[in-house]
Amino acid sequence: MSRPEAYDVVVIGGGSAALEAAISARQAGAERVLCLEKAPEPEFGGNARYSHVGFRFVHTGAEEVRAFIPQLDEPTFRKMHIPPYTREQFLADLSRVTQGRIDPVLAECLVDTSNEAVHWMKEVGVPWETEKTVTVGDKLYFEVGRNLHPIGGGIGLLTKLREIALERGVEIRYESRVRAVHGNDRQVEGVHVSSPDGEYDLTARAVICCSGGFQANAEMRARYLGANADLIKVRGSKHNRIVLVGEGCKQEFRVFGSRKSTQVFAGQSPHFGRGVVDPGLGQPKRMLAWVLFQGSHQRGAHERIALLGAELGQPPQTQPAKRRDFRRLRQSIRGPAPLVHVR
Numbered sequence: 001m002s003r004p005e006a007y008d009v010v011v012i013g014g015g016s017a018a019l020e021a022a023i024s025a026r027q028a029g030a031e032r033v034l035c036l037e038k039a040p041e042p043e044f045g046g047n048a049r050y051s052h053v054g055f056r057f058v059h060t061g062a063e064e065v066r067a068f069i070p071q072l073d074e075p076t077f078r079k080m081h082i083p084p085y086t087r088e089q090f091l092a093d094l095s096r097v098t099q100g101r102i103d104p105v106l107a108e109c110l111v112d113t114s115n116e117a118v119h120w121m122k123e124v125g126v127p128w129e130t131e132k133t134v135t136v137g138d139k140l141y142f143e144v145g146r147n148l149h150p151i152g153g154g155i156g157l158l159t160k161l162r163e164i165a166l167e168r169g170v171e172i173r174y175e176s177r178v179r180a181v182h183g184n185d186r187q188v189e190g191v192h193v194s195s196p197d198g199e200y201d202l203t204a205r206a207v208i209c210c211s212g213g214f215q216a217n218a219e220m221r222a223r224y225l226g227a228n229a230d231l232i233k234v235r236g237s238k239h240n241r242i243v244l245v246g247e248g249c250k251q252e253f254r255v256f257g258s259r260k261s262t263q264v265f266a267g268q269s270p271h272f273g274r275g276v277v278d279p280g281l282g283q284p285k286r287m288l289a290w291v292l293f294q295g296s297h298q299r300g301a302h303e304r305i306a307l308l309g310a311e312l313g314q315p316p317q318t319q320p321a322k323r324r325d326f327r328r329l330r331q332s333i334r335g336p337a338p339l340v341h342v343r
Helices: 016-027 046-050 062-066 074-079 087-097 104-124 153-167 218-224 323-332
Strands: 006-012 033-036 128-130 134-136 139-141 146-150 171-173 177-183 188-195 198-209 233-235 266-268
Touching: 006 016, 006 188, 016 033, 016 104, 016 153, 016 198, 046 153, 074 139, 087 104, 146 153, 153 171, 177 198
Parallel strands: 006 033, 006 198, 033 171
Antiparallel strands: 128 146, 134 139, 177 188, 188 198, 233 266
């Protein structure tokens, strides 16, 4: 199968961040833009497929929010209590939910660009609706800072972003796993891709990594997130197995080994009932958030909970692993690899 060799921009990933990066690249003048999605098409999109995708962003209050929901009738809108959500409130919320462990530089970047980013999404064609409200008297109240989300939730957002990307000439390839990033200490020059049709190389003037995290990789959770993290039952995409690039590159690229690496996922210990276990807070890592999921042990179609370890065809564990098993795992993966920042 013949494939174009050279692209202006190659985006690693096929979720909301990847699609938005590709759309933005086309807006900025890139002629040939390609998204490489590891998952098959019915499973594309990463963790956004399983998310409600509520958006927090700095805004000035009701009138600014009104521009996102023109379809809402005026009497209902006038009942809604929508005070401004300030920069200080957003930063304080991030610090509170992370117990002060968030990287302050990343926090400020997120907060200070949040308004522009959400307005950009509206401008390119993402439709919005209001979050759920609570009625008190004759007023409708929201959770502070959460007023809007894309229509259709995660699937709705992904479907719309893909539609916009394709309309703007972005190419998307599924089942295309990036196995290597080509380049040197000064620049990135392209990627090596593995697909059902074979292995091939692509050159690119720019490579943007939007490949998600490694929450679906039990070994890496054990290594980087602390004791027993490999036992957490995780909901989300089974394809999120490494932070930067395909599994074959984890010895060459260790961005995820940095103390400032970030992991956000929902999980639950399979061995401690409905209680929440946080194996990562004792580790010297800065985390954006450690969002733990408390709920049913049943694997519901709407939650797609996967017990990690079963991904290799192994039966789910019903008993806690023994201490020597953890020691053997640590010994097998001991030793830091060089840290390479791909820009």
